[in-house]
Amino acid sequence: MPDKKRSGLGRGIDAIFSDFETDEINSENVVDINLNDIRPNPYQPRKEFSQDALNELAQSIKENGVFQPIVVRKSVNGYQIVVGERRFRASKIAQRPTIPAIIRNLDESQMMEIGVLENLQREDLNPIEEAQAYQTLIEKLHLTQEQISEKLGKSRPYIANYLRLLSLPNKTKQLLMESKLTMAQARTLLTLKDPRKIDQVAQKVVDQGLTVRQLEKMVSHPQTTTTMPNKRKKSPFIQETEEQLIEKLGTSVHVISSKDGKGKIQIDFSSTQDLNRILDLLDISLN
Numbered sequence: 001m002p003d004k005k006r007s008g009l010g011r012g013i014d015a016i017f018s019d020f021e022t023d024e025i026n027s028e029n030v031v032d033i034n035l036n037d038i039r040p041n042p043y044q045p046r047k048e049f050s051q052d053a054l055n056e057l058a059q060s061i062k063e064n065g066v067f068q069p070i071v072v073r074k075s076v077n078g079y080q081i082v083v084g085e086r087r088f089r090a091s092k093i094a095q096r097p098t099i100p101a102i103i104r105n106l107d108e109s110q111m112m113e114i115g116v117l118e119n120l121q122r123e124d125l126n127p128i129e130e131a132q133a134y135q136t137l138i139e140k141l142h143l144t145q146e147q148i149s150e151k152l153g154k155s156r157p158y159i160a161n162y163l164r165l166l167s168l169p170n171k172t173k174q175l176l177m178e179s180k181l182t183m184a185q186a187r188t189l190l191t192l193k194d195p196r197k198i199d200q201v202a203q204k205v206v207d208q209g210l211t212v213r214q215l216e217k218m219v220s221h222p223q224t225t226t227t228m229p230n231k232r233k234k235s236p237f238i239q240e241t242e243e244q245l246i247e248k249l250g251t252s253v254h255v256i257s258s259k260d261g262k263g264k265i266q267i268d269f270s271s272t273q274d275l276n277r278i279l280d281l282l283d284i285s286l287n
Helices: 003-009 011-020 050-065 086-094 108-122 127-140 145-152 157-166 171-179 185-189 193-206 212-221 236-249 274-283
Strands: 029-035 070-075 080-082 096-105 252-257 263-267
Touching: 050 086, 070 086, 080 086, 080 108, 080 236, 086 096, 108 127, 108 145, 127 145, 127 157, 127 171, 145 157, 157 185, 157 274, 171 185, 171 193, 171 263, 185 212, 185 236, 193 212, 236 252, 236 263, 236 274
Parallel strands: 070 096
Antiparallel strands: 029 096, 070 080, 252 263
């Protein structure tokens, strides 16, 4: 991530990674810790680790050792990982008794922020893990969406759209985590209110390989096809406009135009909370 965006992360991340500069690591600060004395970071947003990638890293560790120390903090029972869980897991697979580590004096909130933000910077979390990471920052550290946006250099709509994924039913979440659904498809499914219907349609998307546009047509009001028998085919400009609005607002949007150039934009919302979210994205205040 460019330095301009990293500057918003504050001193926590930079303080951790200053020790990782190849020519600045002080060997006196690195100690070998027994793997049995180390526990994972409870705030680690990544729940799924590629077994193939871990096995590949484990083989490298067997042959060359661990090049980059992990970062830990002392806990009641040994140590907790702050940064470096992949290296820890791979070292266990490689059956190494110890791992090089840097011990940091961090409180609970510092550990949480560094652990979550470090993983978010890597940008290889699945969408649900990323959404849960944002939710952790909001609930545990009481950060606002605006503050998270500034820390990570991401837009508020980007953060808001990920948080909405947490309202999906579990089966659909799993499809998204397995990359069987895309983010755009998941956001379109959110326009359906019934969790069972969402799961049914999500599975249909996977089974039939439906595109976002096909899905959007499926979940939009089917009764409109009977009340608009002379509906004209939308121009490429109108279709592109709809797609950009859907991407921006994270909900179904219909741009309806007439021959005289007039028309209207219909924005769907599923609840009062969803409406407030859309108004926030549009910078509309009803104070």
